[in-house]
Amino acid sequence: MNENKPTDHSASKVMKLLLGDEALALGAINAGLSGAYAYPGTPSTEILEFVQANPTARERGLHSHWSSNEKTAVEEALGMSFCGKRSMVSMKHVGLNVAADAFVNSAMTGANGGMLVISADDPSMHSSQNEQDSRFYARFAMTPCLEPSNQQEAYDMAAYGFGLSERLRIPVMVRLVTRLSHSRAQVATEPEAAAENTLSYPQNPRQWVLMPGNSRVRYRELIADREKMEQESVESPFNRLSQGSDNSLGIIASGIAYNYVMECFPQGCPFPVLKISQYPLPKKLISELFAKVDRVMVAEEGQPVIEEMLRGLLDTPSRPVLGKLDGHLPRTGELTPDSVMEALVKAVPSLRAGSVEAPAASSLQAELKDLVVARPPALCQGCGHRDVYAALTAAMKMYEAPKVFGDIGCYTLGWLSPFNAIDTCLDMGASITMAKGAADAGQHPSVAIIGDSTFTHSGMTGLLDAVNEDTPMTVIISDNLTTGMTGGQDSQGTGKLEQICLGLGVDPAHLHTIDSLPKTVEEMKSLFLSEFEHKGLSVIVARRECIQTARRHAKKA
């Protein structure tokens, strides 16, 4: 299992149609996973959902409960690794920010049982607030990083990654991107799952206690281990340099970008291509490519991580480098086969020869402009957030400059018309803390609106700050009893929100619960108005089950 051999896709394999997320999850189960941890976030959610539904996982009782947030999830997975078992933790890219303290320091403690930290990036921001590239985190923490280019590799990399993690005794990052996470293909899978590891403790117990004296020793080792990690990358079955007939250009293609490059050359690529799917970068292979070709194009999904390293601060690589920083490829948004083809044609104009016929619709372009209009997402009909916003916007009309601090979830859609109800959206939990800062600055009314799952993810700690100062602000927890935007996963605070607030010290006289229904809009509005006038902290829990999960529950019943 732990050898650097390409996986054998022989007849004993079972073909399955899997999303990239699912392939990775099944690969992990089949490689002897003992526990999966996660907080839902597009495009990573399907990883844990797959483990929750998988018969082998259920039979073995593998851990697959949602965690309160990404930081708790990483720590739980590391605890399992400490005990010698194979664990994985999955999140979306911005979730890794929440988990960064745990992740970066887990490179210092190292892993005992194999541990995969899966971070799914969302270039083009289909369902996210930024385009950050998780590979920076792997480099920063100094862990290896795997970046599958297709579903089969996602599957194979689970077993390989566990092996790598156990060889190097360090957590291994797996970086996914939307177009792999949410794309299906056939995958050759093992018919049976390997046995789980038995309980065993770290051979280097000092390293797990990150006191300065221990950390200084460990940090030197971690730096020294970079050489081993790089050697693994050079020998990796997922990194390979293929020869070409034309050395005027060489291409470095990482992860899913490799597919777009290959799509441009159905008859085979004439240029040497270095496929990168494992980091740290294999310097030896890159040197070989640079020695061979006149110029090097870098195609990578996300931010120009490889390209910046090759260019260096002074932009003096030994061969000209083409990529996102010189405009060959777009600097923002995800790559497409079109943008990669365009870049190749810019670099090698002769590739345009034999160019294609105009697409069928090319004569219609002018007409299309006003015939195709944006269709933004919207809150569902029958959603309780709608009624909360109806009441809130009505209450706000009584004030000259009310401010509402929003958060991450379906209710962020309250920014759009007809509600236009929120002023900010930053990160998970920021509604409460930004409302507090604004109230500290003298803003009145200062209102936070946050969902139930986001509240237990990162809102509770901020609420304690407001409790301790009895900050004059109003927190509305719009509780739909689920994690709605990602498709209705269990919410960790369901049934406990009022107790949590009271436990944190919210004044019972200013903690209210109300149903969020069309018929209670007036009542909600009055409640909001009276609490805005309270010169201290108020919390209002407005509750109604998500219409999507309610329909599912009705069907089951």
Added chain:
Amino acid sequence: MKCDIILAGVGGQGILSIATILGAAALRENLHLKQAEVHGMSQRGGDVMSCLRLSSDPIASDLIPTGKADLIVALEPMEALRHIGWLSPAGRVVTSTVPFVNIPTYPDTARILDTLGKLPNVTAFDMEQVAKEKATLRASNMVLLGAASPYIDLSPEKIEAGIQAVFGPKGEKMVETNIAAFRAGRETALSL
């Protein structure tokens, strides 16, 4: 064999089940397949699109290059137009003519249908009507699949087996209704 299909619609209309059924059918035929879709925010009533690629040879990209799609299959006419840049010169559009109006700025439907009509290969009809007559309104997506099926290199029996596989767990009645809708869509398309 190679068939690149753009599936388009509005979140919640059921275009992803079309992809799942064709996927199940393609797997039985030992075809290569890639199907990219977007989950999350856009599923809340926004426009959704999925790239479905079937081929007897290995497929590189999960996304279809623009101007290369053999078929645009849409449950909504404006959504068919939104992705028209993907259509290859010989490609075909199969779409329902019923607009899904959930925005105040929805353009004039007659102009949308008129523009679609200027394309060389178009199959367009009221799929909700056919679904209501021959099955149930909720099976409109299977009428669409049926209407697209003559232009996909998979036998209708194989696609029906895919419907069986996907709806089987929900009961035999569900399977029958969806197969009826599929057949009605196919017949209507072939009779146009």
